[in-house]
Amino acid sequence: MPKKIYTKEMIDYLKEITPGRFTEEVTEMFNQKFNMQLTENKIKSLRSNYKIRSGIPASLRGVKANQGKRIFSDEQERFIRKNVQGKSNKDLAELINHTFGLQITIAQIKGWKANHKLSSGLTGYFERGHVPINKGTKGMFNVGGNKTSFKKGQPARNHKPVGTxxxxxxxxxxxxxxxxxxxxxxxxxxxxxxxxxxxxxxxxxxxxxxxxxxxxxxxxxxxxxxxxxxxxxxxxxxxxxxxxxxxxxxxxxxxxxxxxxxxxxxxxxxxxxxxxxxx
CATH class of the missing domain: 3.90.75.20 (Homing Intron 3 (I-Ppo) Encoded Endonuclease; Chain A)
Structure with missing residues (x-):
């Protein structure tokens, strides 16, 4: 918006309230004071035009920005850290959803763990000495033996006789x-x-x-x-x-x-x- 619509009183008030405050809070105070409906971007632009600084370090501004993107509360994060060991992403997501009534996806819990450098400790490999459930049978997925395997000369289930x-x-x-x-x-x-x-x-x-x-x-x-x-x-x-x-x-x-x-x-x-x- 053009600078001329802002009075000296407005600019002086903006200079007064900006130091030590985030843009969200400054915008709310400014609109309430002058009965306006400016957006945060408008306040940012106005502060930039008049070289008004908040004085808040960039590290704190980053923390504030990330808080708005959080998908878990402090309690939920503590719960995840306590239960992450030994559970797959699928099992952990189901446990969180059941406990807190959420609808967290496997991809979300996987990304959150990666961002917070958490690991389940699962390698995806069988431990030494593990006995496969199909040991002694033919076929990788022939669990339970060969009782239902095809015998030599046995027709297939979808066999069609001559004349069909x-x-x-x-x-x-x-x-x-x-x-x-x-x-x-x-x-x-x-x-x-x-x-x-x-x-x-x-x-x-x-x-x-x-x-x-x-x-x-x-x-x-x-x-x-x-x-x-x-x-x-x-x-x-x-x-x-x-x-x-x-x-x-x-x-x-x-x-x-x-x-x-x-x-x-x-x-x-x-x-x-x-x-x-x-x-």
């Missing part, structure tokens, strides 16, 4: 066909299995499509064998539909388009040198 069907993440129905081998040999798409029962193996370069787009409608009427090039054209031209007849018409269009393209290209020309050699 499920829906994969792409929406296809897949069937378990065998127990051994890699995943893609143990599980196969059901629509391919059903097609191969009637028509045999799917030739290389061909794929099966669902005419109505429903991957779970596995009937011979809904399955159509097309080339990979036709499948690509169906996707590019957006000739697929939920109506089977419409998708089938799209397949026919791809066949017509392929014949037209082939006709436009015509027969492959024979180089003149090859033609003369034949003569």
């Amino acid at each position: 069907e499920r829906i994969d993440r792409d929406g296809y129905v897949i069937v378990k066909v065998q127990d051994d081998g890699p995943w893609h040999k143990r599980w196969r798409p059901k629509h391919k299995l059903e097609w191969e029962k009637v028509h045999g193996k799917i030739p290389p370069g061909f794929v099966l499509i669902f005419l109505d787009g429903n991957k779970q409608n596995i009937t011979m009427e809904n399955l159509k064998l097309v080339t990979q090039a036709q499948n690509l054209q169906l996707n590019r031209k957006q000739w697929r539909s939920e109506i089977s007849e419409a998708t089938l018409a799209g397949v026919n269009l791809t066949q017509i388009q392929a014949k037209v393209t082939k006709h436009k290209k015509g027969p492959t020309p024979v180089p003149a040198s090859v033609s003369q050699n034949k003569k």
